Amino acid sequence: MTDTTLLEEPFLTIQRIIAQVAKTSPQAVVLENPVTGITNVDSIVMLEIVARVELELDIEIDEEQLFAISTVGDFVAVCRDLTAART
Amino acid sequence: MARARKLLLISPQATFFGRNPQHQRFKRESREFQFFDYTWTGFATGLVIVGSLTPPGWDLHYIDENIEPVDFDEDADLVALTGMTAQADRMYEIAAQFRARGVPVVAGGLHANLLPFEVARHVDSVCVGEAEALWPQVIHDFTHDGLKPMYRQTTRADLSVVPRPAYELAQQRYYPSIWVETSRGCPHSCRFCAATIRYRDKLGYKTVDQVIREVEYVQERWDNPYVLFSDDNFVVDRNRTRELLSRLVPLGIKWSGQSDVSFYKDPEILDLMHESGCMTMLIGFESVSTETLDGIDERNWKFRNLSKYVEAAKTIQDHGVGVYGAFTLGLDTDTKDSFEATAQFVKENYLAGIQVSCCTPFPGTPLRDDMERENRILPDKSWSYYTVFDAVYQPKHMTPEELEEGALSVYRSFYNREFSLRKTRHFKSIYRNLVKKKVEREQALATTGRSMV
Numbered sequence: 387m388t389d390t391t392l393l394e395e396p397f398l399t400i401q402r403i404i405a406q407v408a409k410t411s412p413q414a415v416v417l418e419n420p421v422t423g424i425t426n427v428d429s430i431v432m433l434e435i436v437a438r439v440e441l442e443l444d445i446e447i448d449e450e451q452l453f454a455i456s457t458v459g460d461f462v463a464v465c466r467d468l469t470a471a472r473t
Numbered sequence: 474m475a476r477a478r479k480l481l482l483i484s485p486q487a488t489f490f491g492r493n494p495q496h497q498r499f500k501r502e503s504r505e506f507q508f509f510d511y512t513w514t515g516f517a518t519g520l521v522i523v524g525s526l527t528p529p530g531w532d533l534h535y536i537d538e539n540i541e542p543v544d545f546d547e548d549a550d551l552v553a554l555t556g557m558t559a560q561a562d563r564m565y566e567i568a569a570q571f572r573a574r575g576v577p578v579v580a581g582g583l584h585a586n587l588l589p590f591e592v593a594r595h596v597d598s599v600c601v602g603e604a605e606a607l608w609p610q611v612i613h614d615f616t617h618d619g620l621k622p623m624y625r626q627t628t629r630a631d632l633s634v635v636p637r638p639a640y641e642l643a644q645q646r647y648y649p650s651i652w653v654e655t656s657r658g659c660p661h662s663c664r665f666c667a668a669t670i671r672y673r674d675k676l677g678y679k680t681v682d683q684v685i686r687e688v689e690y691v692q693e694r695w696d697n698p699y700v701l702f703s704d705d706n707f708v709v710d711r712n713r714t715r716e717l718l719s720r721l722v723p724l725g726i727k728w729s730g731q732s733d734v735s736f737y738k739d740p741e742i743l744d745l746m747h748e749s750g751c752m753t754m755l756i757g758f759e760s761v762s763t764e765t766l767d768g769i770d771e772r773n774w775k776f777r778n779l780s781k782y783v784e785a786a787k788t789i790q791d792h793g794v795g796v797y798g799a800f801t802l803g804l805d806t807d808t809k810d811s812f813e814a815t816a817q818f819v820k821e822n823y824l825a826g827i828q829v830s831c832c833t834p835f836p837g838t839p840l841r842d843d844m845e846r847e848n849r850i851l852p853d854k855s856w857s858y859y860t861v862f863d864a865v866y867q868p869k870h871m872t873p874e875e876l877e878e879g880a881l882s883v884y885r886s887f888y889n890r891e892f893s894l895r896k897t898r899h900f901k902s903i904y905r906n907l908v909k910k911k912v913e914r915e916q917a918l919a920t921t922g923r924s925m926v
Contacts (some may be wrong), residue, residue: 408697409697409725410697430752430753430795430825430900431727431752433897433900433901433904434793434904434907434908436901436904437901437904437905437907437908438908438912440901440905441905441908441909441912449894449895449897449898449901450894452897452901453890453893453894453897
């Protein structure tokens with residue numbers, strides 16, 4: 387993933403939502419973070435994050451895809467593919 | 474200057490799942506189960522309470538043997554041990570090592586409360602009752618060379634005036650969750666429950682201010698702590714629960730608690746739970762069988778509420794609070810069919826998690842009395858098997874091995890990839906609805922400056 391990823395959607399949306407739900411700073415959310423390793427994020431919190439991201443980006447992430455996500459970078463990649471497919 | 478006295482506070486090692494090989498293998502292999510096990514791991518609350526009651530001038534060292542080994546050569550003037558029944562065998566080994574060096578050992582905790590005279594044979598002094606009511610006297614007597622062999626509580630501790638537990642003692646250890654106690658005791662006297670019978674016959678509460686101060690103290694010491702409220706039953710006093718939850722909202726923690734199902738009819742409490750960061754509630758369903766629940770507690774409360782279990786689980790989870798169902802299998806009305814019935818219930822209702830234990834006749838319980846009278850206690854199962862996941866008595870309608878295997882079969886059918894995918898789909902749809910409502914509220918507030926009702 388390129389450095390520009392950090393300045394683009396859907397990363398910015400995902401970063402904002404994770405920070406908001408997990409009550410942490412956006413700067414703490416980086417691509418390398420394991421999704422359940424971000425402070426205050428466990429699998430149930432993650433579902434709230436996923437639900438918010440799905441609504442904001444108007445996408446639906448399949449459970450199989452969700453299970454394959456292990457880092458924030460993976461999450462961004464899945465969302466980017468889904469938003470691209472939608473347009 | 475006088476040398477500070479040193480007190481070692483030790484929680485002995487134990488197996489926190491079945492000792493039998495099948496359980497251990499499942500624990501190693503199931504990622505889904507490992508997450509549950511990890512979340513519910515915290516420190517020994519009794520020891521941090523003892524720490525808070527020890528006067529200044531003592532050097533305190535908290536040791537959790539599940540995390541670090543005990544150094545039997547460490548300087549110590551006094552050793553305090555705690556433990557549940559599964560830890561008792563190891564507690565005696567540790568006591569023997571320190572006593573051989575001439576270091577006096579005091580024991581408290583659940584097992585010491587259940588079998589004080591047995592424990593007394595292995596230690597110098599036993600505390601029977603709540604630490605708040607006993608420890609100051611123990612320390613006083615020790616410093617005046619008058620340690621007594623047994624201390625028994627005569628008056629109930631007033632939790633509204635107890636000092637804050639010395640959380641800082643456990644701060645340097647790695648715990649995924651931090652236990653905070655807001656009340657002690659439970660209104661249900663279940664036949665197999667040792668804790669409520671021995672610890673406290675009447676509920677006691679900390680004030681809401683006290684609890685908030687404790688949570689804030691924990692937040693100062695751990696980054697975004699996951700709080701586990703250790704109360705046997707978190708929602709007994711509804712007014713107090715509402716006030717406490719409202720005060721927790723601005724703190725922004727994530728937390729779990731334990732209770733019965735009764736709060737499901739209180740939408741205000743359900744909303745406040747979600748808003749205050751409640752992720753899951755561990756709920757003692759115990760059984761899905763009418764016959765098994767009949768007579769399980771003194772007031773037959775759980776039997777009368779069985780018909781509401783499905784509605785309760787759905788209502789609670791629809792409010793964004795996952796239900797961890799706790800079930801006890803192997804009671805006398807249970808048959809081999811009980812395992813499938815339990816598995817069916819937990820899956821049909823998409824519970825967030827489960828804890829399925831083998832019924833365990835702890836010393837001091839009415840259940841134990843029955844088992845002893847009927848000569849059904851397995852003599853080869855030492856205390857270390859009282860994990861609640863190992864069968865330690867002869868069940869009526871199956872072998873002990875079938876009980877262990879049956880309980881594990883419920884875990885296997887629940888904690889696996891296929892069901893986790895279905896469960897995730899279910900919870901995702903719940904969260905989508907909740908998030909939609911939240912976003913609508915936020916938008917209404919942003920545009921009108923007024924919150925939607």
